[in-house]
Amino acid sequence: MAIEAQGMAAEGQTRVVHAVCSHDCPDSCAVLVTVESLAHGGERAVKVEGDPTHPVTQGFLCGKVAQYLERVYSPDRLLYPMRRKPGRPKGPAGYGAAGSIQTGGREADAFERISWDEALDEIAARLTAISAEFGPESVLPYSYAGTIGKLGYGSMDRRFFHRLGASQLARTICAEAGGVAFKQVYGIKLGTPPEDFAHAGLIVAWGANIHGNNIHLWPFVEEARRKGARLVVIDPYRTRTAAVADEHLAILPGTDTLLALALMHTIFAEGLEDAEYMAACTLGAAELRAHALRPEHAPECAAEVTGIDAGTIRRLARDYAKAGRDGNGPAAIRLNYGVQRSENGGTAVRAVCMLPLITGAWKRRGGGLQLSTSGAFPFNGDALEMPELMQASPLGRDARTVNMSRLGHALTELGQQGIDTADGDGPPVKALFVYNSNPAAVAPNQNAVLRGMMRPDLFTVVHEQFLTDTADYADILLPAPTFLEVKDVQGAYGHLYAQLSQQAIAPLGEAWSNVRLFAELARRMGFAEACFADTEDDLIDQALATEHPFFAGITRQRLQQEGHMALALPTNAAGESLPFSDASWFRTASGRGELTPVPVFIAPAESRGGAACTPEYPLEFLPRKADNYMNSTFANIPRHQRMEARSTGLLELHPADAAARGLATGDAVEVFNARGSIRLRAQVGGSVPQGVVAARLNWNKLSGADGAAANNVNALTSETVTDIGAGATFYSTLVEVRKVRVRPGVETSVGRRPVTAG
Ligand code: SF4
Numbered sequence: 154m155a156i157e158a159q160g161m162a163a164e165g166q167t168r169v170v171h172a173v174c175s176h177d178c179p180d181s182c183a184v185l186v187t188v189e190s191l192a193h194g195g196e197r198a199v200k201v202e203g204d205p206t207h208p209v210t211q212g213f214l215c216g217k218v219a220q221y222l223e224r225v226y227s228p229d230r231l232l233y234p235m236r237r238k239p240g241r242p243k244g245p246a247g248y249g250a251a252g253s254i255q256t257g258g259r260e261a262d263a264f265e266r267i268s269w270d271e272a273l274d275e276i277a278a279r280l281t282a283i284s285a286e287f288g289p290e291s292v293l294p295y296s297y298a299g300t301i302g303k304l305g306y307g308s309m310d311r312r313f314f315h316r317l318g319a320s321q322l323a324r325t326i327c328a329e330a331g332g333v334a335f336k337q338v339y340g341i342k343l344g345t346p347p348e349d350f351a352h353a354g355l356i357v358a359w360g361a362n363i364h365g366n367n368i369h370l371w372p373f374v375e376e377a378r379r380k381g382a383r384l385v386v387i388d389p390y391r392t393r394t395a396a397v398a399d400e401h402l403a404i405l406p407g408t409d410t411l412l413a414l415a416l417m418h419t420i421f422a423e424g425l426e427d428a429e430y431m432a433a434c435t436l437g438a439a440e441l442r443a444h445a446l447r448p449e450h451a452p453e454c455a456a457e458v459t460g461i462d463a464g465t466i467r468r469l470a471r472d473y474a475k476a477g478r479d480g481n482g483p484a485a486i487r488l489n490y491g492v493q494r495s496e497n498g499g500t501a502v503r504a505v506c507m508l509p510l511i512t513g514a515w516k517r518r519g520g521g522l523q524l525s526t527s528g529a530f531p532f533n534g535d536a537l538e539m540p541e542l543m544q545a546s547p548l549g550r551d552a553r554t555v556n557m558s559r560l561g562h563a564l565t566e567l568g569q570q571g572i573d574t575a576d577g578d579g580p581p582v583k584a585l586f587v588y589n590s591n592p593a594a595v596a597p598n599q600n601a602v603l604r605g606m607m608r609p610d611l612f613t614v615v616h617e618q619f620l621t622d623t624a625d626y627a628d629i630l631l632p633a634p635t636f637l638e639v640k641d642v643q644g645a646y647g648h649l650y651a652q653l654s655q656q657a658i659a660p661l662g663e664a665w666s667n668v669r670l671f672a673e674l675a676r677r678m679g680f681a682e683a684c685f686a687d688t689e690d691d692l693i694d695q696a697l698a699t700e701h702p703f704f705a706g707i708t709r710q711r712l713q714q715e716g717h718m719a720l721a722l723p724t725n726a727a728g729e730s731l732p733f734s735d736a737s738w739f740r741t742a743s744g745r746g747e748l749t750p751v752p753v754f755i756a757p758a759e760s761r762g763g764a765a766c767t768p769e770y771p772l773e774f775l776p777r778k779a780d781n782y783m784n785s786t787f788a789n790i791p792r793h794q795r796m797e798a799r800s801t802g803l804l805e806l807h808p809a810d811a812a813a814r815g816l817a818t819g820d821a822v823e824v825f826n827a828r829g830s831i832r833l834r835a836q837v838g839g840s841v842p843q844g845v846v847a848a849r850l851n852w853n854k855l856s857g858a859d860g861a862a863a864n865n866v867n868a869l870t871s872e873t874v875t876d877i878g879a880g881a882t883f884y885s886t887l888v889e890v891r892k893v894r895v896r897p898g899v900e901t902s903v904g905r906r907p908v909t910a911g
Contacts, residue, residue: 179647232662352519499877564605
């Protein structure tokens with residue numbers, strides 16, 4: 154199939170464009186977009202499919218993106234700049250009963266269409282006035298991985314906010330604890346290539362729902378299983394992956410460090426470690442050995458705390474350590490980020506990551522561990538983001554940093570008189586600029602977040618594709634494109650291929666890319682630096698401008714021709730690229746895998762073994778992600794809602810916990826703690842261990858009965874941050890559950906989207 158770069162096709166003809174899925178997913182799929190020219194001269198994307206030539210995409214897309222054109226051409230797309238009508242209060246508008254803001258949904262009552270000129274003038278005037286009165290740090294950008302293309306994720310936007318002197322944002326909400334923790338041990342975020350999982354003899358999916366949200370690893374897992382490998386899933390929730398595994402170990406939340414130590418205990422006690430590898434490649438082996446062998450780490454002691462019996466721990470330890478030594482494939486761990494969204498989740502990641510350093514699993518193809526491969530992509534972030542522009546701002550120094558996982562705190566307490574601000578000195582946040590994110594739905598401690606976003610004195614700009622929960626709090630709404638509508642360059646955190654995403658179609662309506670938005674805004678603000686005139690191609694060239702050997706030979710021109718290119722990782726004499734198979738791979742200060750400080754298990758305060766566990770809130774709460782949404786993305790698309798219908802609005806709980814509260818499947822329940830409460834319906838079954846309850850993320854405005862405004866799972870989560878990396882702790886949440894008496898006819902449905910177009 155011929156792949157064209159940009160360029161118009163003749164009328165009635167089709168062309169195929171190579172793009173890259175930019176959603177926050179490890180797979181970074183290569184996507185072929187078929188574009189058809191229309192009679193009136195325009196173009197329309199008519200098909201998306203996975204690129205069969207990409208070694209990991211392998212020609213298929215996940216259920217989220219396979220029908221992506223329903224999202225691109227959704228009648229609910231935000232297509233024009235909008236302004237809140239005078240006197241209209243902020244807050245939930247409900248979801249447009251007639252389809253969309255364009256076709257007269259309820260949001261149309263709150264917003265009016267304006268031109269880009271009007272929008273930019275008003276934003277520039279407000280940011281200028283706020284900066285003059287309160288200092289530029291009173292402006293807070295809020296963005297995350299709504300797109301992970303390098304330009305869309307962080308380039309012109311960062312330049313703009315740096316030059317303005319706005320607060321910096323610590324982007325901690327998803328992966329920071331695990332990322333920092335992994336680098337403490339290895340020095341670089343790198344791991345087992347996905348293709349190599351096909352050579353494993355034992356695969357441990359630790360907090361990893363491969364089947365749900367890393368689907369392009371699955372063919373390699375299945376290939377390994379066909380050759381005799383076992384798949385063991387360690388997860389408190391019975392995910393899709395757990396359901397099809399050879400063994401599911403339902404670990405209790407927040408106890409991963411102890412399970413890792415108990416595995417180490419058995420490995421060291423039985424002499425199953427690879428002493429030669431440890432001597433050559435690690436630092437601190439003796440300290441770790443002594444620590445792991447402490448009696449409290451024996452499987453018998455760990456069993457009650459982790460919920461996994463001692464015999465199973467011991468068997469897994471032996472299978473894990475012996476894999477690869479008996480002629481079968483080695484052991485590979487797929488560790489995912491759920492493990493680190495716990496109060497001591499950084500330590501948990503450090504502990505689990507040490508396992509292949511003890512057994513030497515890295516030495517053989519198919520062995521090792523994958524948390525992320527993102528560190529293998531040496532993009533020139535400084536060239537893209539230009540942090541030096543802060544020195545040219547009115548501050549003349551680096552701006553303060555605000556932690557995105559504490560947005561509620563930042564909007565309600567930061568800079569207020571008499572409040573102890575853990576984020577340091579500085580003014581209150583007076584302007585919030587949201588893009589690539591939906592914090593009203595996804596940020597923890599939701600009631601504080603929404604209280605802050607309701608503030609009449611907070612000027613809020615939201616750049617979005619849809620009327621999300623966050624859009625309901627905007628003063629100015631700006632239309633954003635999908636990945637089909639922009640050009641970008643992208644790495645991955647689940648494979649090792651750099652890719653160029655060509656613009657397949659013109660932006661819909663008046664959608665502007667992040668690059669164009671912040672470049673134009675910079676001009677309105679009078680920022681004269683030449684960097685604000687850089688084009689997408691300039692930025693891609695700058696992103697690739699590095700002498701790093703992993704990017705050897707990778708240029709924009711070649712990516713445009715080839716679509717994807719393998720990173721130039723080192724290889725051994727057999728031509729294999731085996732991360733951490735010898736000491737040359739480590740990027741720690743010592744040049745070794747660092748096993749100290751030894752990981753110490755401390756139960757999260759908000760867990761059954763923690764200090765905050767009281768009879769008032771005895772249940773551990775898992776605020777899950779939906780398999781068919783990407784965090785809150787896709788939650789408004791009818792096809793995706795249908796795919797998730799069976800878990801919509803449900804609280805999953807164990808039969809014993811249900812019986813103790815007199816609950817049966819279908820009962821209306823309130824899940825609550827001191828931070829908030831949500832209404833759901835009970836689903837009694839075996840998906841969670843006793844003492845654990847689970848519900849999944851949804852948009853707030855799609856969570857209430859019959860479309861009424863409601864809270865979602867983040868009404869219950871806290872702004873406590875992780876031990877390492879100051880990340881969010883969604884999975885350290887204690888709650889109680891009680892039955893709700895429903896008057897007939899009053900609460901007719903929970904969590905259903907009202908009927909709309911499409
Ligand atoms: S969401 Fe992930 S699996 Fe789905 S198409 Fe995008 S990158 Fe691929």
